[in-house]
Amino acid sequence: MGEKLVNGGLFLLSILYTYFARGYSFGSPTAPKVGFLPQLVGYCAIVISGYLLVRSLMGKGDAQNVKLRCDYKRLGLLVLSMVVYILIFKPVGYLISTAALLYAAMKIGRVKGWKIPAAVSVLASVFFFLVFKVFLAVPLPAGLLF
Amino acid sequence: MLETFSALFDGFAVCFSLENIFACIAGVLVGTLTGVLPGIGVTGAMALLLPLTYGMDATPATILFAGIYYGAMYGGSTTSILVNLPGEAASVITCLDGNAMAKKGRAGAALSIAAIGSFIAGTIGLVGLTFFAPVLADAALKFGPPEYFAIAMLGLVLLTNLTGKNALKSFLMVLVGLMLSTIGVDSVSGISRLTFGIPSLMRGLEFGVVAMAVFGINDLFGTLVEPQEKKEIGHVTLRELYPTRDEMKRSVGPILRGTLIGFLIGLMPGPAGTLASFSSYSVEKKLSKHPEQFGQGAIEGVAGPESSNNAASSAAMVPLLSLGLPFAPPAAMLLTGFIVHGITPGPTLITQHPDVFWGLIASMYIGNVFLVIINLPFVGVWASMLRTPANILMPIVMVITMTGAFATNNSVTDMVVLLILGVFAYFVAKYGYSMAPLAVGIVLGSTIETGLTQGMIICEGSVWKMMTRPLSGTILWLALLLVAATLFKPVKKLLINSKDD
Amino acid sequence: MWKKTLAMTLVLAMTAAAAAGCSSAGTASGDSSDYPSKEIEWLVPYTAGGSSDQMARLIAKYSKQYLGVDIIIENVGGGGGNVGLSQFVTDPSASDGYNITCFNTTANLQPIYGTCEYDWLEELEPLALCVSIPIAIAVPKDSPFNTIEDLIEYAKANPGDIQYGHAGIGSITNVAAEQFCLEAGIQMTAVPFGSGADALTAIMGSQIDVDVASLSEVLSYGETGELKLLALCTDTTIETMPEVPTLVSKGYNVDQKVTQGIATGKDTDAEMVAVLDEGLGKIINDENFIAELKDYGMDVDYMNAADFSTFLQEQREEFTQVVTDSGILEQVQAQTN
Numbered sequence: 001m002g003e004k005l006v007n008g009g010l011f012l013l014s015i016l017y018t019y020f021a022r023g024y025s026f027g028s029p030t031a032p033k034v035g036f037l038p039q040l041v042g043y044c045a046i047v048i049s050g051y052l053l054v055r056s057l058m059g060k061g062d063a064q065n066v067k068l069r070c071d072y073k074r075l076g077l078l079v080l081s082m083v084v085y086i087l088i089f090k091p092v093g094y095l096i097s098t099a100a101l102l103y104a105a106m107k108i109g110r111v112k113g114w115k116i117p118a119a120v121s122v123l124a125s126v127f128f129f130l131v132f133k134v135f136l137a138v139p140l141p142a143g144l145l146f
Numbered sequence: 147m148l149e150t151f152s153a154l155f156d157g158f159a160v161c162f163s164l165e166n167i168f169a170c171i172a173g174v175l176v177g178t179l180t181g182v183l184p185g186i187g188v189t190g191a192m193a194l195l196l197p198l199t200y201g202m203d204a205t206p207a208t209i210l211f212a213g214i215y216y217g218a219m220y221g222g223s224t225t226s227i228l229v230n231l232p233g234e235a236a237s238v239i240t241c242l243d244g245n246a247m248a249k250k251g252r253a254g255a256a257l258s259i260a261a262i263g264s265f266i267a268g269t270i271g272l273v274g275l276t277f278f279a280p281v282l283a284d285a286a287l288k289f290g291p292p293e294y295f296a297i298a299m300l301g302l303v304l305l306t307n308l309t310g311k312n313a314l315k316s317f318l319m320v321l322v323g324l325m326l327s328t329i330g331v332d333s334v335s336g337i338s339r340l341t342f343g344i345p346s347l348m349r350g351l352e353f354g355v356v357a358m359a360v361f362g363i364n365d366l367f368g369t370l371v372e373p374q375e376k377k378e379i380g381h382v383t384l385r386e387l388y389p390t391r392d393e394m395k396r397s398v399g400p401i402l403r404g405t406l407i408g409f410l411i412g413l414m415p416g417p418a419g420t421l422a423s424f425s426s427y428s429v430e431k432k433l434s435k436h437p438e439q440f441g442q443g444a445i446e447g448v449a450g451p452e453s454s455n456n457a458a459s460s461a462a463m464v465p466l467l468s469l470g471l472p473f474a475p476p477a478a479m480l481l482t483g484f485i486v487h488g489i490t491p492g493p494t495l496i497t498q499h500p501d502v503f504w505g506l507i508a509s510m511y512i513g514n515v516f517l518v519i520i521n522l523p524f525v526g527v528w529a530s531m532l533r534t535p536a537n538i539l540m541p542i543v544m545v546i547t548m549t550g551a552f553a554t555n556n557s558v559t560d561m562v563v564l565l566i567l568g569v570f571a572y573f574v575a576k577y578g579y580s581m582a583p584l585a586v587g588i589v590l591g592s593t594i595e596t597g598l599t600q601g602m603i604i605c606e607g608s609v610w611k612m613m614t615r616p617l618s619g620t621i622l623w624l625a626l627l628l629v630a631a632t633l634f635k636p637v638k639k640l641l642i643n644s645k646d647d
Numbered sequence: 648m649w650k651k652t653l654a655m656t657l658v659l660a661m662t663a664a665a666a667a668g669c670s671s672a673g674t675a676s677g678d679s680s681d682y683p684s685k686e687i688e689w690l691v692p693y694t695a696g697g698s699s700d701q702m703a704r705l706i707a708k709y710s711k712q713y714l715g716v717d718i719i720i721e722n723v724g725g726g727g728g729n730v731g732l733s734q735f736v737t738d739p740s741a742s743d744g745y746n747i748t749c750f751n752t753t754a755n756l757q758p759i760y761g762t763c764e765y766d767w768l769e770e771l772e773p774l775a776l777c778v779s780i781p782i783a784i785a786v787p788k789d790s791p792f793n794t795i796e797d798l799i800e801y802a803k804a805n806p807g808d809i810q811y812g813h814a815g816i817g818s819i820t821n822v823a824a825e826q827f828c829l830e831a832g833i834q835m836t837a838v839p840f841g842s843g844a845d846a847l848t849a850i851m852g853s854q855i856d857v858d859v860a861s862l863s864e865v866l867s868y869g870e871t872g873e874l875k876l877l878a879l880c881t882d883t884t885i886e887t888m889p890e891v892p893t894l895v896s897k898g899y900n901v902d903q904k905v906t907q908g909i910a911t912g913k914d915t916d917a918e919m920v921a922v923l924d925e926g927l928g929k930i931i932n933d934e935n936f937i938a939e940l941k942d943y944g945m946d947v948d949y950m951n952a953a954d955f956s957t958f959l960q961e962q963r964e965e966f967t968q969v970v971t972d973s974g975i976l977e978q979v980q981a982q983t984n
Contacts, residue, residue, distance in 0.1 A: 051314070
């Protein structure tokens with residue numbers, strides 16, 4: 001089941017890409033334009049992903065028996081926490097958001113207790129802040145702190 | 147020949163001044179750090195340090211920059227091996243077997259071999275640079291756009307045989323990589339493609355971000371959301387930290403071959419380090435008596451690629467120093483470094499500023515020695531980091547990747563890309579689609595496209611003409627033969643089966 | 648095991664803190680009524696190492712002296728400058744007086760093709776013109792052409808046979824080349840490259856027949872004989888190579904050059920603009936600066952904010968004309984049909 005979905009998804013992706021690629025002119029072999037390579041790539045991808053999709057639909061796919069042991073709830077929470085991180089990154093600032101993300105990720109990863117996650121979150125955030133912002137002069141947002 | 151030796155000797159003499167030694171150490175340290183940290187690229191680091199060098203003389207300044215360049219090639223392998231995160235584009239392939247070795251408790255061995263191989267290759271590459279620079283530079287110029295296209299195609303063909311059990315799936319991943327590479331403003335025509343009006347997409351997807359997403363985030367998700375078996379790696383003795391005699395023996399061939407491959411490919415423009423490491427991996431897999439071990443932790447898969455990317459960085463100096471032509475962004479930065487100090491590299495560099503030229507080359511030998519000295523003892527430290535429980539280590543790695551993604555271009559968009567591609571990679575990889583071809587696709591994408599476009603114009607639109615040009619033709623025919631060879635077995639099987647019906 | 652991790656993280660944090668303490672990252676903000684009172688950020692919309700970047704870094708070297716503050720350079724390259732410029736104009740701090748960027752020929756050309764969302768001439772406030780670089784026509788040293796007349800003769804007899812390289816479709820070198828073809832009545836095939844450096848590599852390897860390039864790229868090779876410089880698309884001659892003719896002297900009305908200037912956000916306070924104008928003027932006219940820039944192969948061509956502004960308007964009108972006449976406008980727009 002999973003394989004059919006993934007193959008189907010890739011097939012759709014290829015079609016979508018080719019659709020956009022056709023918006024650029026192809027040119028000709030003597031004078032290729034910006035659409036030249038994208039369209040070639042797109043058509044190839046449609047053919048290959050289509051073939052793989054059909055094979056998996058017919059039951060001959062080579063990843064038929066893969067079972068995902070993924071806990072979708074945790075995955076959802078993890079992705080959600082990353083989205084929140086991205087949203088609060090600039091307004092709240094690097095230190096607080098990163099510490100929060102670290103804490104969240106560790107709890108999702110089943111780290112027991114709160115002392116260790118809290119300590120590691122704070123210390124690691126400070127450490128990276130110093131390395132990236134102070135040492136390497138990357139402008140990390142200060143946000144609410146200063 | 148004798149003059150070269152004596153000039154080199156003078157170079158060493160120049161090198162041993164306090165200022166120059168200091169510059170050398172500083173350069174390689176910064177370079178290693180740059181290589182280890184994803185998101186900070188070599189060019190970025192050089193640009194940051196450029197103002198600091200204004201007060202320095204030409205020689206120490208260029209020594210510093212050069213140190214950053216090849217130092218990064220050492221550092222990049224560290225994170226690839228430990229946490230499946232390529233710190234540099236050239237270290238992507240090291241992730242495959244290097245990380246597999248780490249998971250089996252052989253991280254120390256992998257790191258050591260990477261350092262040793264890098265040292266040997268870097269040094270041999272320098273010897274090539276010292277003695278053959280002008281000749282090689284002229285030869286390098288014979289490669290034009292059709293040849294770049296041909297080599298990139300050969301690289302693709304080699305790669306789709308490498309990974310995953312299914313060559314078609316690998317090829318599809320390459321195509322996805324190519325698709326990703328077309329996002330952004332096309333450098334040749336200035337037209338922006340697939341940016342959907344988002345300004346920060348105009349610069350295209352940064353390779354570092356994509357690599358972090360499809361290798362690192364992918365792995366990370368797995369660790370955090372899947373049930374883990376308790377694996378006690380146990381106490382690792384000092385002896386286990388370093389490669390066994392058998393591993394060392396098996397690495398000799400790959401290191402030497404990797405050096406040769408890396409050096410030759412490094413003479414070309416474009417992502418030479420990356421191409422070199424892929425080619426080396428592919429060659430080693432073909433030559434190995436145990437090809438099934440590749441991907442599971444074969445030491446050859448670490449020794450070869452790591453050597454070739456260091457040889458490539460030595461080779462990149464050839465066109466820069468002898469012709470003044472930078473073939474890669476870090477080399478362009480080095481060029482700026484030269485010019486700021488009043489030196490124009492090119493045919494006249496050796497005659498007008500022999501002290502700078504030979505001092506630089508001598509410093510690179512010394513730098514490589516420093517790097518090996520610095521990296522080897524730390525192997526123990528790095529390897530012991532792995533004993534941190536995964537559910538603490540992984541979030542930290544995740545934060546490094548997110549920060550690195552932002553740091554690349556000070557843009558939140560990169561973090562979004564990281565997340566989306568990471569989720570995509572997580573699901574797709576489970577079903578037999580390998581990520582390395584995708585990484586290759588995005589790296590080679592612009593070379594393939596510009597090579598094809600310019601090549602077609604130069605060959606007046608005729609594919610046949612491209613196949614009959616001496617250099618590009620040879621390479622393209624080779625690629626075709628390889629494709630035929632791969633198809634041979636399954637086609638044969640198909641024909642035999644149909645005969646039986 | 649936890650203790651070990653904790654210990655390590657503590658050690659790392661402490662080391663980092665120590666390092667931070669020793670580093671000089673702070674900047675003193677002096678009198679707030681004095682402008683400029685803190686560093687100015689220069690967003691260079693090209694990758695590090697190119698000629699705009701070199702010029703910027705050189706100016707930054709002198710900024711403390713004449714402007715009183717340091718200039719920090721940030722490179723955001725890509726898309727011929729479009730990416731960096733887009734980022735600049737969409738950031739509200741572009742007009743706060745502490746942010747500047749580059750304004751080059753390409754920036755004045757691109758909007759004509761309609762390929763970018765913004766018109767840089769409208770979005771930016773010009774501050775100064777710094778550099779003008781002539782454009783040259785170069786051929787490999789073993790090329791059969793020794794003079795520009797040889798080239799034109801061959802091209803007339805074999806239209807489309809000669810392949811020339813330029814720095815990007817629609818770029819000033821492309822425009823200059825096409826204008827030349829128009830004036831001389833010949834046809835050459837254009838091989839597009841992403842940058843002047845790529846085209847230079849190609850001509851050095853004789854992969855293309857001609858390279859129409861900015862002089863700073865080819866001058867040193869012309870002097871040593873690695874390349875032959877057939878003519879100049881600009882109406883000035885080269886000091887060190889007076890024998891290279893200008894197209895104008897041969898009767899072809901082609902006068903294009905690469906210009907590199909400085910600009911800031913359009914809503915910047917007039918007083919701040921005046922201060923920047925004056926400060927940059929002093930830097931650009933400093934003797935040492937001029938000499939150092941010459942080492943890079945760039946000649947100083949200074950215009951203050953007002954003159955630069957007028958110049959850009961005139962240049963825009965001229966470009967619109969040339970681009971339509973020579974057919975480049977069609978070519979670029981054909982890419983997206």
